[in-house]
Amino acid sequence: MSLRLAVLGSGSGSNCQSIFNAIDDGRLDAEVVIVLSDHEDAYILERARQRGVRAEVMDCGGYKNKFPLELQAEVAEKLKALNIDMVCLAGFMRLVKEPLLAAFPNRILNIHPALLPAFPGVEAWTQALNAGAKQTGCTVHYVDAGMDSGEIIMQAYVPVKEGDTPETLHARIQVQEHILYPAAILSAVSRL
Ligand code: GAR
Numbered sequence: 001m002s003l004r005l006a007v008l009g010s011g012s013g014s015n016c017q018s019i020f021n022a023i024d025d026g027r028l029d030a031e032v033v034i035v036l037s038d039h040e041d042a043y044i045l046e047r048a049r050q051r052g053v054r055a056e057v058m059d060c061g062g063y064k065n066k067f068p069l070e071l072q073a074e075v076a077e078k079l080k081a082l083n084i085d086m087v088c089l090a091g092f093m094r095l096v097k098e099p100l101l102a103a104f105p106n107r108i109l110n111i112h113p114a115l116l117p118a119f120p121g122v123e124a125w126t127q128a129l130n131a132g133a134k135q136t137g138c139t140v141h142y143v144d145a146g147m148d149s150g151e152i153i154m155q156a157y158v159p160v161k162e163g164d165t166p167e168t169l170h171a172r173i174q175v176q177e178h179i180l181y182p183a184a185i186l187s188a189v190s191r192l
Contacts, residue, residue: 003030003189006084008092009037013044014174015090015111015181020051022182030185033082036075038094060094067094076103088185089143093122096143108143109188111181113173115139115155120148125170128160135159136169138177140184154184
C-alpha cells in the first residue's frame with residue numbers, strides 16, 4: 001500500500017517538489033496527503049495547491065521561532081486522523097517536540113543542508129563557508145527533540161568551490177537534497 005506522507009515547510013518547498021517528482025516518476029510509492037506551513041505566504045503551500053494537495057497554515061500565535069506545544073498536539077491529532085505514515089520536514093524552521101514526536105516515533109524525518117553533526121541550525125551553508133570547510137553536503141535524519149541531532153539516515157557530499165558564495169553553495173547543496181530526500185524516505189520506510 002502506498003505511503004501516506006505529510007510535509008511541513010516554511011519556505012519555497014523545492015524539497016517538497018522533489019518528493020512530488022519522485023512519486024510521479026515512480027521512485028517513491030507514496031502520496032502527499034497534506035502540506036502544512038507556519039507561513040501563509042510560503043510557496044510550499046502554492047506548490048501543494050497546484051497539485052490538488054490539501055494545504056494548510058499553522059497559526060503559531062505570533063511567535064517567531066516557537067512551535068507552540070498545544071499546536072503540535074493539534075497537528076498530531078490531525079495527522080493521526082488522516083492516517084499519516086510519515087512526516088517529512090522540508091525547510092521547516094521550528095523545533096518539533098514531544099506532542100508530535102510521541103505521536104510519530106521514528107516517523108518524522110528532516111533534511112538539513114550540511115553534513116551533520118557539522119553545522120546544525122540556520123544557514124548551514126553559510127556556516128560551512130565561514131568555517132573554511134572544503135566540503136559540505138546534506139543530511140536526512142530522524143527528528144528528535146534536539147536541533148538537527150537525530151539519527152542520520154543518509155548523507156550526500158558537496159564540494160565547496162573556490163569563489164563560492166552562500167547562494168552558489170546552497171544551490172549546489174539543493175541539487176543533492178532533491179535526490180537525497182526521496183531516497184532517504186525509502187530507506188526509512190524499509191526500516192519500519
Ligand atoms: C533546504 O536547503 C533545507 O535543507 C533547509 O532549508 C531549505 C529549504 O528549501 N532546511 C534547514 O535549514 C533546516 N534546518 P526548500 O523550501 O526549497 O525545500
